Amino acid sequence: MHEPAVKKILYWCEHCNVPLIGRTCSCGNEAKTIALLQPYDIRPALSGDRNRIIQLLRSQYGEVPVPKVILLNKTGGYDRAELVISNGDRFGWLTFDPVTRTYSLEIAPEALPFLVQHISKGVIDLGNHIDLKAEKGRIGGKRFPLKEPVPDGQVIVTANGKYGTATVKDGYIRIKELLPVLPKVYPDPGWETVIAKNAYHLKNLERNAVRTIKRHMKDRPLVNVSFSGGKDSTAAMHLAKKAGVEKAFFIDTGLEFPETIQFIREQGVEVISKGDNNFWQVIEERGPPGKDNRWCCSLLKLDPLKAYLDDIGPCVTIQGNRWYESWNRAGLEVTSQNPINPLQLNVSPIRSWRAFEVFLYLWWRKVPMNPMYEQGVERVGCYLCPAMLESEYDSIRRTHPGITARWDAFLEKWAKKRQMPDAYISWGLWRWHTLPPKMRELCRNMGVFVNDDFTLAKKDKKKESGRKTRKV
Known part of the structure; x- marks a missing residue:
């Protein structure tokens, strides 16, 4: 498959000390380039992220100032692992250890000219x-x-x-x-300056996205927006409205954050009821959904969506899917047919945007967004989604105990019934049926046994005779 034209670098104006979408700054200076790590997505450090960085940095090195503009470049690891970028260079690495359930901030040598003073x-x-x-x-x-x-x-x-x-x-x-x-002193602009310096680039992004929507919005008799309450679909809906699209729908899975439901209501979006999906009954038989077994999506989203599409007939749906979200979406085309319902044509006008562009655009146009992002949550879908990082769920347990208690109680009951080790819940290993290489490595390093088929071994299984287990 031909690799899409993903952006593998970040531009930065050293004169203004701001990140840029394009090569040139409005001040007239050419930008330097910063190499990004796969999958090359970057996002602003919002309130929850920045407060965590401040706490870690100051606990290690004292009352040091912290730049207002910080970007996070997610990369691979046992759980949350992000390159921290600020002052036009690598600043450090922010990671979450699912075993100790603690964050750490490792300073990059490039940050020393700012810090040593x-x-x-x-x-x-x-x-x-x-x-x-x-x-x-x-x-x-x-x-x-x-x-x-x-x-x-x-x-x-x-x-x-x-x-x-x-x-x-x-x-x-x-x-x-x-x-x-x-020692070096850097300008310390805020995000309002970043937006102003990127206004030209943001106008171009908006113009191209609106043109894409207008080009395809009449390919079917009806046109609508698939709205999830997240930042990407929020940007897609705002662009669609500029193109003349009036209708948007949201599928209520019954597992949404209260903040998301409130945000949806404020947007005046049509809500498709979750109906009788029996999720809490189904998990008693099937067990928790996993990153490698997302049966929940069919039950909670795809089935209600199919019923909705069958009812309205052929349509064009504007969506906020992006290349940088996952490997599965890295080759996303501008238009694609829904394999479940070929009468639906999906249009992805922001597929080439990174989270950086999405946030800047929403701030630039003063578009309200889901308040969950300010709490340091990157995904604002179902609160028990297995695709969520364990670090995010760790935070949600503290901020939303009322909705996580039922899920935790189920996990404890399921783990006890199947004699799973403590790591099944405490490390978030329930999120996989077959453990991926990185989690098998973690198990091996920590002495937790894994079966030959890469499923997690039962508690004390290493003591049983005639059974094959291994630290792999």
């Missing part, structure tokens, strides 16, 4: 622990014993006027690299 703790002078004169050549990449106790984790190190980052574990320090660092 402000840090008040978390800095180790290597001269107090290492005989620097006796060490010939580079000490970067080497491991040394510490003379005094230092808590495990990442630290900033200094020696002979140079700075670097290092990791402390069990009384030893491993130094990554030491380099000369010149």
